[in-house]
Amino acid sequence: MSTKNLSGECQNCGGRFEFPAEVAGLTGECPHCGQPTECLLASPPEEISLVQTRAVIFTIVAVVILVGGLIGASVALNRAKQMVAEKQGARAQAQTQNPPTPANPYAQINFRTSAVTLETTPGTKLVHAQGSIVNTTNRQRFGVKVELALFDANGNWLANASDYQRVIEPNAEWKFNAPVVETRAVAARISAITEAK
Numbered sequence: 001m002s003t004k005n006l007s008g009e010c011q012n013c014g015g016r017f018e019f020p021a022e023v024a025g026l027t028g029e030c031p032h033c034g035q036p037t038e039c040l041l042a043s044p045p046e047e048i049s050l051v052q053t054r055a056v057i058f059t060i061v062a063v064v065i066l067v068g069g070l071i072g073a074s075v076a077l078n079r080a081k082q083m084v085a086e087k088q089g090a091r092a093q094a095q096t097q098n099p100p101t102p103a104n105p106y107a108q109i110n111f112r113t114s115a116v117t118l119e120t121t122p123g124t125k126l127v128h129a130q131g132s133i134v135n136t137t138n139r140q141r142f143g144v145k146v147e148l149a150l151f152d153a154n155g156n157w158l159a160n161a162s163d164y165q166r167v168i169e170p171n172a173e174w175k176f177n178a179p180v181v182e183t184r185a186v187a188a189r190i191s192a193i194t195e196a197k
Contacts, residue, residue, distance in 0.1 A: 004020070004021045005018045005019065005020060005021070006018065006019055006020070006021050006024060006039075006041055007041070007042050008037075008038075008039050008040050008041060008042050009040075009042040010030040010032060010033060010035070010037045011037045011038065012030060012033050012035040012037055013030060013032050013033040013035070015030060015031075015032035015033065016042060017030060017031050017032065019039040023039050024039055024040070024041070025038065025039065025040070026038070026039055027039070106133075106190070106193055107136075109193065110135070110136045110137045111133050111134065111135065111136065111193055112133070112134040112136055113131065113132070113133050113134075113190055113193070114131045114132040114133075115131060116129050116130065116131040116148060116187075116188045116189055116190060117129070117130055117131065117188075118130075118180060118185060118186065118187065118188055126179065127179075127180040127183075127185070128177045128178060128179055128180060129148050129150070129161050129163075129176075129177075129178045129180050129188040130175065130176065130177050130178075131146075131175075131176055131190070132173050132174065132175045132176070133146060133165075133168070133173070133174045133176060133193060134171070134172070134173045134174075135168040135169065135170060135171060135172055135173075135174070136171065137170060137171075138170045138171070139170055140167055140168070140169055140170060141167070141168040141195050142166065142167055142195060142196050143164075143166065143195050143196025144164070144165045144168050144174065144193065144194070144195045144196075145162060145163070145164045145165075145193070145194050145195070146162060146163050146164075146176050146178065146190060146192070146193050147160055147161075147162050147190070147191045147192040147193070147194075148160060148161045148162060148163075148178055148188045148189065148190060148191060149188065149189055149190075149191040150180060150182050150185040150187070150188050151185065151186065151187045151188065151189075152184045152185065152186060153184075153186050155187075158182045158184055158185055159181070159182040159185070160191070161178040161179065161180050161181075161182075161188065162178055163176040163177060163178035
């Protein structure tokens, strides 16, 4: 009559060994380490259940989706910042190319003015501040005087110049031509417009 052999595991070294079924539960010597060990059935190898496998797979998929979403959000945020910077740059460039026209400070007294330039009379050293003033009303303007401030290359005020027009007709333009005696003047602007009452 054959004896059935069982498989056990040493409690000391963990080595597997076979023993007869009749000695199950008794102490014997481990054939691997020689230490006394109980002859007990070895526990079956752990099997990973289908539920555990699915849980691991779903966790990995969720992590991949989360990381992908974070990367996508980061790329979108950087792109949005880049677009905002490009728009601001384009707006700044447009403003540089087309500086806003300064408000006409003399509109409230019904005059429209131009920029003032300093022009040298050909063949002479005479310099005049030239520009124009438009009467924007439907009535004549009498005794109109323009006062000009003269500036040097550093923007410092040097002196004043002026010109006078006896009458400016309704909606007409007066091209003033004020003599500039200050030789260091490189720029001029209108500082006042008055008219006789």
